[in-house]
Amino acid sequence: MILVTGATGLSGQMIVRELALGRVPAKALIRSMGKASAIGLDKLPGIETVEGDMRAGDDVKAALDGVSRVLLISSASQDMRETQCNFIDLCRQAGVQHVIKFSGAESGIGFDPAKFRFTRMHEEIEDHLEGSGLAWTHLRPSQFMQVYLREAAAISRDGELRLPFADIELAPVAIEDIAKVACRLLREGGHESESLDMTGPEALTMNEVAGRISAATGRPVRYVAIGWDERRSALLGGGASADFVDALYEQLQERLSRPRSRVHLATHDAFGVQPTSFAEFARTYARAFSG
Ligand SMILES: NC(=O)c1ccc[n+]([C@@H]2O[C@H](COP(=O)([O-])OP(=O)(O)OC[C@H]3O[C@@H](n4cnc5c(N)ncnc54)[C@H](OP(=O)(O)O)[C@@H]3O)[C@@H](O)[C@H]2O)c1
Secondary structure, eight states: OEEESSTTSHHHHHHHHHHHHTTOOEEEEESOHHHHHHTTGGGSTTEEEEEOOTTOHHHHHHHTTTOOEEEEOOOSSTTHHHHHHHHHHHHHHHTOOEEEEEOOOOOBTTOOGGGSHHHHHHHHHHHHHHTSSSEEEEEEEOSBGGGGGGGHHHHHHHSEEEESOTTOEEOOBOHHHHHHHHHHHHHHOOOTTEEEEEOOSOOEEHHHHHHHHHHHHTSOOEEEEOOHHHHHHHHHHTTOOHHHHHHHHHHHHHHHHSOOBOOOOHHHHHHTOOOOOHHHHHHHTHHHHHO
């Protein structure tokens, strides 16, 4: 049996849907049954929702009963390292064979993972998993294309993509592509002791991102390079925690000093996944970007 954690989140949810589409039986660990049913997880064929907190040993032991392969996802938050390292220890005790760690790797050429707390934590969790004696695979996507949906309200209202990214490039990847790889890893196993980086098929400036959203929606959208103070206020005003905003500042500093991005499609190629372009992504989500 397979277990997916973080199943109500942005990436976990899409991966569980992909499993259901492929008729792959799996358990989905969720913290709130209300949230799971609001997004329809409880009605997916072959998916058993299991309520529990990854930090609660008894919940995890019950969820891991009969499980041989796990996809490990939790929020980018201050307790991510502790949550996931403890969870890995519980997997070992429960006799799980293979843990696929949903990690992250920036596309910026020369980006130093030690400079951004969440990539640093991901690498520390990867080290812990590698030392656990369990079979492991690290799935390491770059920025998700879906993060631009967070700017959809301003894009549809003002026709502006307002971000503090100057003229740097990023190579965002569609979660749909990651979900296809994760689903095959969960179903078939293999790729043990491998780190599977994934970016999207193009390194794009924000002018290019805005241009693709504009083409998909048929409305003018322009990139406005804003300063950190405006971005910080917008994030805090939108409900982000001060810690999370501080983390994004660390990431921004490193991104600004590493302005060019690599494109890495070896994982797409190895799994036979056609890379989703940003233009395709923007067309799929055109209604969201149009308001
Ligand atoms: N954003 C990006 O561009 C990007 C790129 C590469 C990698 N990543 C990494 O991808 C990972 C997943 O990101 P995401 O955006 O999909 O996350 P997300 O939407 O924040 O979802 C996190 C999921 O983890 C669950 N969770 C957190 N703590 C838990 C706990 N103690 N017990 C049980 N469940 C718990 C959450 O449950 P609730 O719904 O109950 O809160 C939610 O289902 C993160 O580690 C992030 O660093 C992100």
